Amino acid sequence: MTTGPVKLRPEILALPAYRQGLAAPEGFKLSSNENPFDPLPGVLEAVDAASRRLHRYPDAAAPEITARLAAEWGVEPDEVIVAAGSVALLMQFTLAAAGHGDEVVYSWRSFEVYPWMTVLPGATKVAVPNTADHRHDLDAMAAAVTDRTRLVLVCSPNNPTSTAVTAAEFEGFMAKVPADVLVVLDEAYAEFVTDPAAVNGRTLVGRYPNLVVLRTFSKAYGLAGLRLGYGIGPAEILAAARTTSVPLSLTDHAQMAGLASLDRADELRARVADIAARRDAVYEALLEQGWSSIPRPHGNFVWFPTGERSAEALEIFRRHGIVARAYLPDGIRLTIGEAESVENVLAASDEIARAFG
């Protein structure tokens, strides 16, 4: 009998564990791109009603929320996939499309889950550097597609840089990518976009045989704690991604909360408009403080390209009661949160601007 450590996959052991945005025991937690508002009216009641069925498994097919989203998007129910967060869907699409030796192309820096979920099925990461102004380089991404590419991820607005891909850029990109390569447009922050030139998955539905659009209830809808995300795309692609799901991981609570939230479209719009207006005001104030390097934000967060001095900048935010998130050695991402946080944010950013010259 041999002894020794259990044999595990070396590429998995080499992966860093998922790091969550830090909590803020005192002060404002602006480290996880969460929504500062309470759940929309009707959500707590819907969750409470679902709780009475806790001894039962959820309905794995999630028929109600699926039918509702299909109606909202003007597609058939089999062109909608729902899961416990869009991060679960990202994983499912990767597993469905890419295996050992296949390539997954994405922009970098972008959502930190992309490299991680590429490694899990044994696929190869192809990270295409962002442009100098922190945007996706879609020409370079299209050029990075080879006959081994199985998945290309486009994130707009991009987490963490908050830049958006334009509709024209995206269409040009889709024209270059072979139709047998899956493209996932990750629009976790789409609801906060106010720029009419930005890409919007809603206008793309039904136009491409290889495009899936991902959305989530975690950000604008404020249901991060319940886990509900969805994808819209061609039925055959979604069917493959359903096969790679963890069965029964989407709770009835999440489905019911999603339905209740969709009933409150007006309140949702008002909240989103509030955050987008606060974001724009913060950005203008940052420009006045001399932060010309910050890209115009399109999500509910702002990117400070503080580079090697990001740890120092993070500490200055912390001293002002703000917990932001550092992406070393590139910069800091700061969520637009409560109105009351803005004064502290701008005091900290002013101090950083002065200290860094």
Ligand SMILES: Cc1ncc(COP(=O)(O)O)c(C=O)c1O
């Ligand atoms: C770009 C992007 N996509 C997807 C997600 C996943 O969101 P969720 O799993 O909460 O739906 C996030 C969350 O931070 C994100 O930033």
